[in-house]
Amino acid sequence: MDAFKALARCGGAARRPVLARMGVDDAALRRAGRAGVLQPARGLYALPAASPDLVAALRNRELLTCLSAAPMYNLWCLPPNGLRHVYHRRRESVRGNAVHHAGLLLPPASLRPVAALADVLIHALRCLSFAESLVMVECAVGRGDITVDFLRQHLPGKRNGKARAVLDWVDRGSDSLLETLARTYFRQAGISVQAQVYLERVGHVDLLLDGWLVVELDGRHHAEWKQVQKDHRRNNESVVQGYTALRYYYPDVVHHPEAMVAQVLQVLARRR
Template sequence: MRKVTDVLTDLGGVAGTSSLRQAGVSRRLIEAGLSDASIHRVARGVYALPDAEPLAVHAGRHYAVPGCVTAAFAAGLWVVKRPDQPHLAASHGRPITGCVVHRSHLPLTHLDIVCQSLRCLPRLEGLTIAESAVKQGLVQLSDLRGRFPAAREKALLVLVARIRPQSGSIIETMARYLLEEAGLTVELQVSVPGMGHLDLLVDGLLGIETDGYAHHSSRQAYREDRRRWNITVVRGLPTLRVTFEMLLNEPMEFVKMVHLALGTYRTAH
C-alpha cells in the first residue's frame, strides 16, 4: 500500500479523501499521517503536505483546485502572461476571495483546462494554451472540437480550427496569429535548402525567425544562427527576427514592420 505522502506528492500536495482512497490510501494511513504530522487537514476531508504550495492549500480550503490559465501554467503549457488573480475550478462555483472561480466537475482533465482557457481568456492567449496542449499530445483535436457544439460558441470552434500542432514555440503561435489577423498568409516550418526550416513565411516572400529566452545559449548555437541567417541572404529570402517581448508589448508595431518589409521587397521584385 502506498504512503499517503507519496500519493499527495503525485496529486500536487493537496487532495481530498476520495482522491486519496482512489489512489489506494486507506483511512488508517490518513489518520496515521495526521498523527505524525506528515500531513495536515486543511478542510473537512481535504489534506495537504506541510510544504504544499500556498495556492494549492488555499484552493483546498475552499474545495477547489487550480484551473484555467493557472493550471495551464503549472502544466507547462504556453501561457502568454500570468493572470493578476489565480484561477481556480470548483464544483460548487462559489466566489473565493482573491481568485477567479470556474464552475467545473473535478478532477480536472487537460481538456477541461484548455476549454476553460479558451472560454475565459483573450483569443490569442487561449490559442497558445490550446495549441501547446495539442502539440504535446495532452489533448486530441477531435475531442476539443467536440466540446464546442453550441451555436453560441461558434467563434471558439473557429479558433480551434486555427490550431497548428507543428508550431515550434509560443512566439511562432503569437506571430502567426497577429499576422493572420492582419489578413496575411502565413506558412509554418518552411523548408529552405541548405538552411533547414524557417519558422514562418509570410505571403511567400518574407521570412520570420523567432528568438526565444534560451536563444544563443552556447557558442555553437550562435554560429548556427549566423549560418542560417547567411543562407537566407544568399537565397534572396529577407528575414525578420522577432522576440516574445516585441509580440507581447508591441504587437501592432510588429505587424506594421512586416507590412513595411513586404512593401519594400515587393517593390524590389
C-alpha cells in the first residue's frame, strides 16, 4: 500500500509495525520520506499536516481520549485548552502538558492510538465542563453511535453524579453544537423549546421558543453574502407570518450565554 494512503487511514501518523500490517514496506517508506513524509522519532512516521497531539501520543505510547480524541471521531467540540488528554497504563509515564485519564472499558481503535468512543465520552463526562461534554455526547448520540442509557449504566455511584447530570440534557434533533447549547440554556431557563421546526415558506428554523419566537444560530458560512440575503428573506417571511425572529452568533452562545438568555426572556415577557 502507498505510505501516504496508509498514514491517512491512520489519522496522519503511525508506527512502523502498524504500517507493515497494512502492507507498507521499507522501500515505500523511503520513497515517502523523499516525498515529504516526516519521521518525528525512530519507527514513527507522520504526514506534514498530522495532529501534534496524535504524534505526541504515538511517541509516548499513549492513547488519545476525552477532548483530544474528539477530532478522531468527528465529534462536535469546543476549542481545546492546549492540554493533551491521554490514557497510559502507567500514569507516572505521562509527561508534559497532558491530563491523564484512568481506566478503559473497551479495546482501543485498531489503527490509531485512540481510546474507544465509549471511553472517550465517559472520560469527557468526568473531566470537561458541562458545555464541552454535552456537545460531544449529543453529537455521538444524534448519529446513533452510542446511547444515553449505555453511558448512564457505566457511570454509577456518587462520584459520577456530575457526569450523569449532563446526560439529563442530551437530546436529538440539533444540527450543530450551537443549537445544542442554545436549546439547553433556554430549557434550563424554563423556556419551551422546539428544535428544527418547519415553517411554511420559511423552511426549517433552528429553534422555536414558546411557539412564536424564532431563534436562528449563525455559523461562519452565514458571513457569505448570498447566505446573508437568504437569511434576511427568511426572517422577513417569518415576521409576516406573525413570528418574531432573533439571531445569535458563536460568541453569543459559547462565550456570553447569560446575556443571550436574558435578552430572550425580555422578548418573551412582552407577550406573556
